[in-house]
Amino acid sequence: MDWSKTKTIFIVTFLLLNSFLVYQLIQKQNASELNVRAEMTLQQRFEDNNIRITENLPDEINEGRHIVGKRTPVPQEAIDAVDEEEILFPDEHAMGVVLDEPYSISNDNVNEDIGSFLESEVYNGEQYRFASWDQENQNLVFYQTYQGSTIYTDQEEQLVLFLNDEGDVTSYLQSFLEVEEHGRKRELLSPLKAIESLLNEQLLTFNSVVSQVELGYYSYFSPLGESQVFAPMYRIEIDEESFYLVNAIDGGIQELTDSAHQENEDTSEESRENEEE
Template sequence: MDWSRTKSIFIIIFLLINLFLTWQLLDKKSANQIAILNESSIQEILNDNNISIHVELPEIKPSGLHLVGKKKEWTQAMVDVVPLPADNLSFPEPTRLVATLDEPYPISDQNMGQQLRSFVNTYVLNGSAYQFGAFDQDNRRLPLYQQYEGFTTYTYEDDQLVLNFNEKQEIIGYEQSILEFEEHGREHDLMSSLRAIEGLYTDQLLRMNQAVTAIEFGYHSLVHQEGAIQVFAPMWQITVVDEQEGEQNTYLINAIGGEIIQ
């Protein structure tokens, strides 16, 4: 074997690999610089149009997937953990628990949030994993939604946990379904919060002299699906306020495709 010739070939291959890796590194660095410049340009456009952002922009992972949520059937082991008498529990469906209280649980206007959190953490299975939604005054119901890796999952017309109130603003019971989540499909790039805001500006849903007052990343199931399985898409929820016109609008922006839902 000609070792001199073999050695020369290995050296050439090594140099070619180094050149390739160096090119990849420079290409990645260039792409990152372009992204930074583009986001800087977005901020300049917002400033030029007197569009203000009143909240800190959340940071998320650069890539992510859809979620599939499947309702769990209640087992005896799960029921045994619920700190309420068995006579107070019923199961209209294998995946849904309905709990009633012997005595209404009072909630005062002072420190309402803390009182509600205390009730949920005490009387609901895995209560600390739920985030509060908006109170339904007409039906005296407060929905709560499970979290996945610190982000809230919002279901469509099928609340995961609901606290029921009487006319005295006292909790009289609750209904609960528990979802098990799995990541589904291939991984996609996720747009940043600033990119989502740019999408609203491009579609003229965010205009001169308006303000972004709330922005949240979460997972949303927007289509009613029969059965125990729901699909959730990663989305940004952004609230835009026009103080001069006295208007407020909230939009959902798909963090994968950029589609805007009003």
């Protein structure tokens, strides 16, 4: 064996490998610098237009995909989780529970008490998030979540807590979505890029205030049978009066005009104020 040639081959191989690794490192550094410059440029655009963002933006999620939510029959585990309360079944997809005694909700600790109720009394209660307060009918509406993001369904409310005149929970109605991911993963817009898309379309103008940005799942289309496809979208509130959905995959924009969404924002604001107090 010619050790001299072998040693030369090893040296050349290592040099090529090192060169390739250095090239990759430079490429990553350049990409990172471009992202930083792009973000700085975007921040400068906001400053030039005196646009303010008044709350912390949601964490960036690099990739995501559509999801399919399918109404499912009431699982036996949910029935077994109920103690001795009366159980009603309006249909195979919903379960109503009448409490033996009202569950007390204190005016001073509304959020904490409701959270405790969901955790202790409702099957998978931690997977539901507050949506709106129906003052006329004395009930609280919640939507199911997927990986921490709310699934907004226009067809039905996923969980409703019914209150008495004292504001205590007397019963609840729960339905269930089975969620599956659909399609291939796609790169998602960052929260700042979603806001920029409103600026590009002149929906965000000089002196505007971005008062809320939330990533959730919405559907443009009516359900197909028991199933419905949802896309990841940013719900962005402007000047506490205009609401827009920005598709986190393709950047499409839709204005929210549904009064229920407006009410949801009003109640969320009241909820935040109660927490601060």
